[in-house]
Amino acid sequence: MAVILDLAAQGGQMLLVLALAPLLTGFVRKVKARLLMRKGPPLVQPYRDLFRLVRKEAVLADNASWLFRVAPYLIFAATWVAASLVPTFAGGLMFSWSADLIAITALLGSARFFLALAGMDVGTSFGGIGASREAMFATLAEPAMLMMVFSLALLAGSTQLSTVSSLMHSPDIGLRVSLALALVALIVVAIAENARIPVDNPATHLELTMVHEAMILEYSGRHLAVIEFAAQLKLLLYASLIACLFVPWGIAKSGAGLWPLAIGVGAYIIKLAGLGLLLALFETSIAKMRVFRVAEFLGIALMLGLLGTLLLFVSRSL
Amino acid sequence: MAVHLAIGCVSVLLLVSVLGAALARSRHATTLVYLACLVVSLTASANGAITVRGEAASSSIALPLGLPWLGAHFRVDKLAGFFLTLVNFGGAAASLFAVGYGRHEISPGRVLPFYPLFLAGMNLVLLADDAFSFLLSWELMSLASWALVMSHHTEGDNVRAGFIYLVMASFGTAALLLAFGLLAGNEGDYLFAAIRQQRHADLVSGLVLVLVLVGAGSKAGLAPLHVWLPLAHPAAPSHVSALMSGVMTKVAIYGFIRIIFDLLGSPQWWWAIVVLVAGATTAVLGVLHAVLESDMKRLLAYSTVENVGFVFIGLGLSLAFAANGLSAAAALALTAALLHAFNHMLFKSLLFFGAGAVLHATRERDIERMGGLIHRMPQTSVVVLAGALAISALPPFNGFVSEWLMFQAVLASPSLPQWGLKLLVPGAGAMMALAAALAAACFVRLYGVAFLGRPRSDAARDAHETDRWSIGAMGALASLCLLAGIFPGLLIDALAPVVAPLVGGRMPVQSAEPWLSIVPISEGRSSYNGLMVFVFIAISGFGAAFAIHRLSTRATRRGPAWDCGFPDSSLATQYSAASFAQPLRRVFATTVFRASEHVDMPVPGQTRAALYLARVHDVVWDALYAPLAIGVDRLAGLLNQAQFLTIRRFLNMVFVSLVLLLLGLAIWP
Numbered sequence: 001m002a003v004i005l006d007l008a009a010q011g012g013q014m015l016l017v018l019a020l021a022p023l024l025t026g027f028v029r030k031v032k033a034r035l036l037m038r039k040g041p042p043l044v045q046p047y048r049d050l051f052r053l054v055r056k057e058a059v060l061a062d063n064a065s066w067l068f069r070v071a072p073y074l075i076f077a078a079t080w081v082a083a084s085l086v087p088t089f090a091g092g093l094m095f096s097w098s099a100d101l102i103a104i105t106a107l108l109g110s111a112r113f114f115l116a117l118a119g120m121d122v123g124t125s126f127g128g129i130g131a132s133r134e135a136m137f138a139t140l141a142e143p144a145m146l147m148m149v150f151s152l153a154l155l156a157g158s159t160q161l162s163t164v165s166s167l168m169h170s171p172d173i174g175l176r177v178s179l180a181l182a183l184v185a186l187i188v189v190a191i192a193e194n195a196r197i198p199v200d201n202p203a204t205h206l207e208l209t210m211v212h213e214a215m216i217l218e219y220s221g222r223h224l225a226v227i228e229f230a231a232q233l234k235l236l237l238y239a240s241l242i243a244c245l246f247v248p249w250g251i252a253k254s255g256a257g258l259w260p261l262a263i264g265v266g267a268y269i270i271k272l273a274g275l276g277l278l279l280a281l282f283e284t285s286i287a288k289m290r291v292f293r294v295a296e297f298l299g300i301a302l303m304l305g306l307l308g309t310l311l312l313f314v315s316r317s318l
Numbered sequence: 319m320a321v322h323l324a325i326g327c328v329s330v331l332l333l334v335s336v337l338g339a340a341l342a343r344s345r346h347a348t349t350l351v352y353l354a355c356l357v358v359s360l361t362a363s364a365n366g367a368i369t370v371r372g373e374a375a376s377s378s379i380a381l382p383l384g385l386p387w388l389g390a391h392f393r394v395d396k397l398a399g400f401f402l403t404l405v406n407f408g409g410a411a412a413s414l415f416a417v418g419y420g421r422h423e424i425s426p427g428r429v430l431p432f433y434p435l436f437l438a439g440m441n442l443v444l445l446a447d448d449a450f451s452f453l454l455s456w457e458l459m460s461l462a463s464w465a466l467v468m469s470h471h472t473e474g475d476n477v478r479a480g481f482i483y484l485v486m487a488s489f490g491t492a493a494l495l496l497a498f499g500l501l502a503g504n505e506g507d508y509l510f511a512a513i514r515q516q517r518h519a520d521l522v523s524g525l526v527l528v529l530v531l532v533g534a535g536s537k538a539g540l541a542p543l544h545v546w547l548p549l550a551h552p553a554a555p556s557h558v559s560a561l562m563s564g565v566m567t568k569v570a571i572y573g574f575i576r577i578i579f580d581l582l583g584s585p586q587w588w589w590a591i592v593v594l595v596a597g598a599t600t601a602v603l604g605v606l607h608a609v610l611e612s613d614m615k616r617l618l619a620y621s622t623v624e625n626v627g628f629v630f631i632g633l634g635l636s637l638a639f640a641a642n643g644l645s646a647a648a649a650l651a652l653t654a655a656l657l658h659a660f661n662h663m664l665f666k667s668l669l670f671f672g673a674g675a676v677l678h679a680t681r682e683r684d685i686e687r688m689g690g691l692i693h694r695m696p697q698t699s700v701v702v703l704a705g706a707l708a709i710s711a712l713p714p715f716n717g718f719v720s721e722w723l724m725f726q727a728v729l730a731s732p733s734l735p736q737w738g739l740k741l742l743v744p745g746a747g748a749m750m751a752l753a754a755a756l757a758a759a760c761f762v763r764l765y766g767v768a769f770l771g772r773p774r775s776d777a778a779r780d781a782h783e784t785d786r787w788s789i790g791a792m793g794a795l796a797s798l799c800l801l802a803g804i805f806p807g808l809l810i811d812a813l814a815p816v817v818a819p820l821v822g823g824r825m826p827v828q829s830a831e832p833w834l835s836i837v838p839i840s841e842g843r844s845s846y847n848g849l850m851v852f853v854f855i856a857i858s859g860f861g862a863a864f865a866i867h868r869l870s871t872r873a874t875r876r877g878p879a880w881d882c883g884f885p886d887s888s889l890a891t892q893y894s895a896a897s898f899a900q901p902l903r904r905v906f907a908t909t910v911f912r913a914s915e916h917v918d919m920p921v922p923g924q925t926r927a928a929l930y931l932a933r934v935h936d937v938v939w940d941a942l943y944a945p946l947a948i949g950v951d952r953l954a955g956l957l958n959q960a961q962f963l964t965i966r967r968f969l970n971m972v973f974v975s976l977v978l979l980l981l982g983l984a985i986w987p
Contacts, residue, residue, distance in 0.1 A: 060874060099846060117765060131766060135902065159726070313744050
């Protein structure tokens with residue numbers, strides 16, 4: 001019985017992230033529109049977009065290779081696996097031990113690797129510019145993320161997300177300087193990785209500053225749908241990560257009954273809504289920065305992460 | 319028993335070398351020599367693996383060769399067994415590749431005799447059990463590889479590369495010679511068994527550490543002694559480049575482990591600082607060079623420098639833990655280092671083979687003149703992609719596993735009591751993370767520019783797929799990269815008997831873990847399951863593709879590229895390697911390499927072309943080697959005058975030096 005419930009919780013998580021990812025994107029768009037005194041598209045618009053794209057025929061550039069066609073599915077798979085390993089409504093899921101936080105970071109790295117390659121496949125200038133800038137961002141964002149992971153892992157004595165999350169839930173964690181630094185680093189990384197303002201603008205095309213959109217410019221039809229879906233999953237993943245690490249309340253313990261699980265789902269949705277709201281607020285109140293300022297922005301995250309780790313090496317109580 | 323077989327393999331290799339010299343002009347010599355090397359290497363590799371798994375701790379033999387009062391001692395223990403496996407497996411892969419690739423060699427007479435000799439030299443270094451045979455084998459390895467570097471001496475800058483290699487190799491050997499002199503102590507017993515018994519003063523052992531770091535480090539490519547490596551490794555034929563980068567650097571790492579972990583006795587904690595700083599600097603410096611490089615083989619050589627840095631970070635951590643008696647953590651760090659050495663052998667050999675295949679197909683080493691090879695070389699492009707994923711430390715490939723273990727070792731280090739280490743280890747961890755991220759960018763750039771996009775030259779447009787032998791060798795390595803990433807527990811368990819005698823501890827038994835996951839310290843701390851990640855990715859990727867194709871449409875149409883509505887058929891609009899590296903150069907290299915950009919725009923009305931210049935300086939060369947070369951030149955100029963002295967003055971000089979030496983002896987306590 002317990003095994004079945006565990007399996008159901010894991011399966012439920014995998015489906016829940018799939019189901020919620022477009023909704024979160026739609027929600028952020030809606031809030032942003034309202035903040036700008038526009039009506040905005042309906043919440044379900046991302047679902048409609050995805051379904052429309054999937055039904056369309058895919059147009060490939062003449063010299064697109066097999067890698068161009070395979071990459072969307074690989075990107076999606078790596079992102080989905082990573083997203084289903086982050087505790088959302090329940091901790092200690094059945095497969096959570098198969099990859100820790102470092103591995104989740106690396107899985108996202110795999111997805112980015114293929115995305116950048118796909119951007120370079122057709123041999124256009126836009127694809128190259130996107131890939132090159134994405135590579136530059138990643139070289140700073142990934143170490144910053146790992147330093148953040150180090151801080152948490154030193155506190156929890158584990159890199160396993162469920163363990164870290166339950167420690168953050170426990171009363172003996174308290175307020176710490178290193179945690180604050182880690183939180184800031186994580187938020188900066190999340191903004192950069194999800195191509196949000198001020199690093200990149202998810203709403204623009206035809207602008208020289210674009211990064212993520214430039215890489216996927218040649219995609220259409222089902223391939224584009226899968227990539228867009230993966231991007232939405234990634235946003236959800238980072239939101240879940242922030243939620244499970246820094247707002248861990250309501251996450252059901254492993255082996256808990258149905259009722260805590262239901263509470264967990266409810267709490268999770270509320271947390272997502274809150275984070276989406278904050279993201280929209282942040283994005284509407286700030287201007288996009290120049291590409292080469294991003295390096296400094298991410299460099300700050302890296303330094304904060306390193307500082308947090310150093311503090312913990314000096315004393316576990318900081 | 320093992321040692322007899324290993325010596326037998328070396329003798330056969332020496333015979334094959336003679337055979338290669340004799341038959342070099344024959345038509346079948348290439349196939350014959352490489353097939354023979356393949357068989358011998360596979361045997362020696364299996365022999366090493368059996369030694370590691372076997373009951374016996376070691377087996378030794380003394381041959382009446384070399385110095386009359388010393389003889390030549392050879393011994394195979396677990397450490398040597400592991401490195402025998404690694405070295406000969408790399409040798410076997412290179413030989414298999416070369417059966418096909420070697421046929422294109424213009425002057426086989428310059429390669430065939432030295433290739434088996436090089437393999438024999440590396441084997442002998444691993445087998446040596448006294449300082450004399452060790453140094454002799456070390457020199458044999460260096461000289462044989464130097465001969466191979468010089469085999470294409472008419473091309474480009476290869477003569478200079480060979481000269482710098484020779485100088486650095488002699489310098490390294492001299493440092494090792496001094497280290498052994500210190501280790502042997504006053505009795506001067508050069509048997510390793512006798513050296514192990516010696517107790518050294520702290521100062522002496524510190525000096526030995528530095529000398530070994532210089533001696534073995536110069537061979538492995540440790541900064542700032544790495545300058546020869548990106549010149550010499552690419553100069554050799556590609557299968558030899560693979561051997562030098564993937565395998566010979568590991569022999570150097572073996573030398574370091576043998577002397578520091580085995581011969582020198584219990585470590586001091588500050589040794590770890592020296593090794594960690596050297597490793598972290600090397601890793602970042604190597605990958606920064608690699609990310610800016612556009613010569614395919616040189617890029618790979620710089621990436622070797624980076625990976626050697628990783629291995630040394632692991633060794634440094636292991637020393638730190640061992641010095642504080644934390645044997646489990648020391649075993650974790652050492653296992654991570656050895657595993658990374660093994661993994662690097664797999665994927666770096668693979669990538670150099672790929673570079674060789676591309677070099678043969680396009681006659682180009684510059685990625686700026688490649689592009690679109692994925693269409694012309696479909697099989698090579700798949701295996702090179704696997705290699706690129708593995709070296710970028712991406713799951714589920716093997717490079718990720720060893721770096722993951724390394725990170726776990728970093729996370730185990732707050733228990734170290736010394737403040738110096740407490741502050742240094744997180745810094746080394748950050749450097750490692752930075753280097754890993756830069757490596758991924760570097761290989762996106764390499765693969766994206768060389769294999770994807772549109773062909774940038776006629777040679778790339780007319781490229782052709784390589785031969786079956788080469789594909790076979792690369793395919794085998796690529797599958798092993800994946801397998802080692804999916805089942806890392808097997809390798810970790812196999813390393814346990816190697817690590818245990820060196821640091822007195824071992825990692826938890828991985829085969830006892832459920833579902834083949836790996837656990838670095840204990841259950842509940844951290845675990846990773848490569849198999850599960852691989853299966854998950856495969857299922858969800860295929861599932862998504864299948865579902866979409868089945869439930870929706872799989873209609874596909876080809877059309878011209880979209881490119882935001884302004885497709886430009888000119889190849890000049892394509893992103894190049896230099897433009898891909900530009901953001902990275904601006905962010906990282908401005909301070910480290912004093913990178914500068916110079917734009918000269920004609921004013922409106924002028925018709926001349928605009929000029930864009932990007933300059934990058936090799937800081938190590940400018941700050942260390944260039945002044946050194948000038949200094950040596952000046953000194954030589956000064957001493958040159960001594961050539962023209964009269965006989966009277968020469969005799970005077972001899973007399974004075976004799977008196978001085980005698981005085982020295984008299985004063986010596």
